[in-house]
Amino acid sequence: MACLFTLYQLLEAFLLWAPNIANQLMELLQAGGGRGLTLCQIIAAELDNDEDYVACSVNSTAMWLLLATCALHSVVTVLISWVVDAAGRRNMSIGITLACGVAGVLVNLVPDAVGSALMFLTFTTAVVVLGFYVAITVSLFPTHLRSMAVATTMLGTRVMSVGFLQLVNYLLAHACELGFYVCSALFASSALVLALLPDDRRQPARVDAPAGEHYSSRPEH
Template sequence: MKEQTVPLFKPPLLVWTCLACFVQLGIFATSNGFYVWFPSILNSLANHEGDETKICDVLGANAANNNGTVAICDDTVNTMTFQRAILVGLVFCSMYLIVGIIVDLVGKKPILVIVLFAAGLCGISAHLVSNQLAAVSLFAIFQMSGACIGLLTAVVVELFPTKLRAMAVCLSLMFGRVGSVLGSNVIGILLETSCGVSFYLFGGLLIVCSLLCLTLPGKQNKKADKQAVLEPSLNEMHEPA
């Protein structure tokens, strides 16, 4: 294990190790962290009565109502919550299909940069809009960042030598799991105390991750690599049978 771990924290692999771990942590913390609270957010929006308002205003009103001396537990789940959850699931499915179709044509790096940047902007925008349908749609795209977990894992496999790949993938995913735990707890606290900060913080985190992905190597020319492999065999001398 030592032979597989120590080289990851030495130049020139140290930079890629830190980048992979940080980006995985950011993606897991945002997608899984918000997903834990997503049903509660949807239910609060569905049960909101009155004029359309921002997500954090609805959550803040619910928190204010529960600050009395007598706590009232309302476990009512609005059917609209399930409908909107299905919408988010469809967005996830469509995203995985689109990525699977275009990844060989476009490359992993552009998809990572574009998806993470767009998801970060949508996360910040979801806090700013007052229309519920628009807010839920933007929030669904915000959650779409989770589709980049597999892509980043594939990039990690390409970045490291064969004997270190398994450990590099495990290490990055371990940081991702840590991000899930930290993200869900931090978001839960912020939604009650400073709701807007949670959207700005984690939306900005995704944007930072997308900018870091710009440093990744570009798409390799597979045709050139294949030609390089074939050329030696074409130049070999063969004895007649």
């Protein structure tokens, strides 16, 4: 599970680039360009700043696009919650990571600004699997160890996220295509790790001892 949380940090690092990507995309499209470009070419494009340009500013249309992206993630989460009981947390996670990993690879292969951006949007939708990862981790441990297991795993991944942020930042600035290929392939391969875990639909419900009751292994006479 620590491996899954580690791979998830790669996705969070890309999410931090979403405002910059959305702003660059809308500026290019409003200027009449951007067609025939992939997302990495958009990131690398240098815009001619006008007199009204403000450093660290975000295009208003790009801001609405980011809000719509967050709303989409919420809608996907609600839709998934309706079918997760039938499909299972593990199987849902496998399907999402595979689909979003493939979309991340297609970011470099779709020669259109809008199409490449839609692939990136699909790639970032994998953020919803964090809840599945936490739920799967909780179910693997007995009750008295669950809090420690989840806290330790999340602490380790948050610490490692600092390094992943710097890695993704360097890759997007100097080797954008390679960054998307490697990170998307790693994220999609996490489905193999998930496939090694037991199917939660077939696991019997764990019955814990009521509070205040203790069971002894010694036979009764």
